[in-house]
Amino acid sequence: MHIAILGRQPAISIAELERVYGDVSWFSEISALVQPSAEADYIDIQRLGGSQKAGKVVLQVPGRDWRAASLKIVQHYSKAWAKKDGKITLGISAYGFSEGPRDIQKTGLVLKSKLKPTGTSLRLIPNQEAALSTATSHHNKLGLADNKVELIVVKGQSGIVIAESTGAQNITALAARDQGRPKRDAFVGMLPPKLAQIMINLAGLEKGLILDPFCGTGVILQEGLLMGYNVFGSDIAEKMISYTEANIQWLENNHDFKNQTAEWTVGDATTTTWQSNINDTPQKLKIDAVVAEGYLGQPFSAPPSNSKLTEVRGNTNHILSEFLKNLAGQIEPGTPVVFGVPAWKDIDGRFTHLPLLTKVEDLGFSYVELRNVRPDQLLYFRPDQIVAREILVLVKN
Ligand SMILES: C[S@@+](CC[C@H](N)C(=O)[O-])C[C@H]1O[C@@H](n2cnc3c(N)ncnc32)[C@H](O)[C@@H]1O
Structure with a gap:
């Protein structure tokens, strides 16, 4: 069993x-238990946009107080690391x-002093907060x-889990x-790479070709290539x-995508017939999944x-x-479509949604049912943003 520490918007991360x-x-509220497949008993944190850290569960402690966890840690690791x-x-x-x-640091110090007489030397990372930051x-x-x-x-809810980390998100990469790409455009609103990873993963596609018909500066195509997919973009x-x-060529300078295909073309998503050349x-074009952040309308700095x-x-x-x-x-039929659409926040923090949200069946699609979240929880926004991205996880009927 593994545990993942979820990101800023836990519902999106768990989805x-x-x-x-x-x-x-x-x-x-901020973590999920994950049982990866028997073959790969591992969470690949670098492939996930929504999780900050992942670890393999080594100990479970009944109860809910730190003292119990602390005693267990000292007891277990003073033996294991002697x-x-x-x-x-x-x-x-x-x-x-x-x-x-x-208090958290103290557990480490007690363990350090127990290990010292056995000859084991422990370097303790200082805690600025109860939890180390992803960067640390x-x-x-x-x-x-x-x-x-x-x-x-x-x-x-059901007790305490102690896990050994298998890695934190590579925030430097x-x-x-995000910032090193040669072409950026604040007006169209570039997707953060993390959110592109999340959206690609929400498609649930193992391999194949991803189409982004509103590709903009190409963030979804870029992340799709890095995750091993073939990509096709139009705008x-x-x-x-x-x-x-320009952005994909920049990426190709440092990565080898020779077994993958990447194509792009100008096209109006409402009328284009997608073709490969x-x-x-x-x-x-044989489309295995569609992942796109659609046209969001104009940006707003205050509620319209x-x-x-x-x-x-x-x-x-x-x-x-x-x-x-x-x-x-x-x-x-069965092709997944992950589609980011706008929703607008008013002064009271309530969102106005697109009418099409209740019309997807008429358009030939269904919502993918998720066990841990409702569709309306997949709303990505920063507190200061008016235009949020509502992520629709659909499948073609
Ligand atoms: C929100 S941006 C997408 C940004 C992109 N995800 C990125 O990371 O750069 C929406 C894009 O849709 C494009 N667009 C608007 N109307 C379109 C249409 N009818 N067909 C295709 N693209 C359209 C715009 O040119 C813009 O690049």
Whole structure:
């Protein structure tokens, strides 16, 4: 059994885990228990956009207080690590407890003093918070070698879980992919790479070709390539396609995608027939999944007036519905479609949704049922944003 520490929006993170690993359930408000397949008893954290850390569960403790967890850690590891050659680096991260960083750190110090007489030397990572930040875990390579350990201790409804980390999200690589790309465009609103990974994973596709018909600067195509898929992007704006091209070429400078295909073309998603030109003669594109952040309408820095909202909502609803109609005729039944659409937040924090949300059946699609979340929980936004992205996880009927 493994545990994942979920990201800023836990419902979206657990939905991603469920689509990738199947056997997933809530453990606490910020964590999930995951049983990966028997062959691969491992959570690949670098493939997940929504989880911060993952670990293999080594101990379970009944009860809910930190003292019980702390005693168990000291008891178990003072035996397991006695007389160890070489230095062990240890970080302890506690989630869901009321104790502060000093209390958590104290457990490490007690363990250190118990190990000292056996000859084992322990380097303890200081706790600024009860849980080490993802950055600290990542920079110290915790979980990536036998002697670099992070204990992830989580309080859940049914007791306490103690896990050994198998890695934290590589925030350096994510930032480099986001900020290092040669072409960026704040106006169209680029997707954060993490969210692109989440959306791709929500498709639940093992391998094959992903189509993004609103590809913009190409973030979904970029992340799709890195995850091993073939990709095809289209966008109505020639400028955006030139950005996609520059960004993918930049990525190809440092990665080898020679067994994969990547194509892009200018096209209006409401009318285009997607065709591949990879073999020089145009052929109907075989689409295994569609992952796209659709047209979101204009950006807003303050809630729009009612009349403005009605206009933008009507306009985007029309384009995105026409796209779904056009797409329905070009994909096989069972094809997953993960579609990010706009929702607008008002001054009271309530969201206005697109009318098409209740019309997907008429357009030829159904919502994919998830066990751990309802469809309306898949709303991605930052507190300061007016336009949120509502993620629809659909399947072609
Ligand atoms: C929100 S942006 C997508 C951004 C993209 N995910 C990225 O990371 O750069 C929406 C894109 O849809 C494109 N677009 C708008 N209407 C379109 C249409 N009818 N067909 C295809 N693309 C369209 C815009 O040019 C824009 O690039």
